[in-house]
Amino acid sequence: MTSDPLAAAPRRKIAVCPGSYDPVTNGHLDIITRAARIFDEVVVGVVNQGVRKSQAVFSAEERREFLTAAVAHLDNVRIEIFSTLLVDFVHAQGAGAIVKGLRAISDFEYEFEMNQLNRRLADDIESFYIMASPEYSFLSSTGVKELATFGGDIGDLVPPGIGEALAERIAR
Ligand code: ADP
DSSP states (O other): OOOOHHHHSOOOOEEEEEEOOTTOOHHHHHHHHHHHHHSSEEEEEEESSOSSSOOOSSOHHHHHHHHHHHTTTOTTEEEEEEOSOHHHHHHHTTOOEEEEEEOSHHHHHHHHHHHHHHHHHOTTOEEEEEEOOGGGTTOOHHHHHHHHHTTOOOTTTSOTTHHHHHHHHHHO
């Protein structure tokens, strides 16, 4: 009987959840948590500087620290900062998948375009999309920052400690 080399050394299924996470919200955590149930390992990729976004409120290192605290209970999730092409980062992590959250049609249009571009660059990487939970489908980092700027209470939209950190940063 010939042995199956793949069965002997099963490949770990690793997915990357990329984003700015400026700051992480409960909507991000929902997607990361759900991805961590499906994949063996999830790498949360914090974009050091996004092309479509203005200057981040928090440094990449601060964003990584917030995420690290927020996913401490998930033992198959780790956080990495990257400043390269997403597909290069995915390859460097030994991952074969990208996982993104979809909130609205507008997210879909952007993701559809990015998917085509990424597949042109690396057709060995597959992208997966998880629908936002209804309670988070309105939630974005941008919205949270806007609310905080005008003194709105964001305590139930973000993990513990982030509301205070954001209020303090905005006050500066
Ligand atoms: P944002 O759009 O809030 O600035 P990011 O650029 O950090 O977020 O997004 C990282 C990923 O998380 C993207 O795939 C985005 O669609 C997803 N995401 C962000 N907020 C939510 C949410 N409330 N529910 C589901 N997915 C989300």
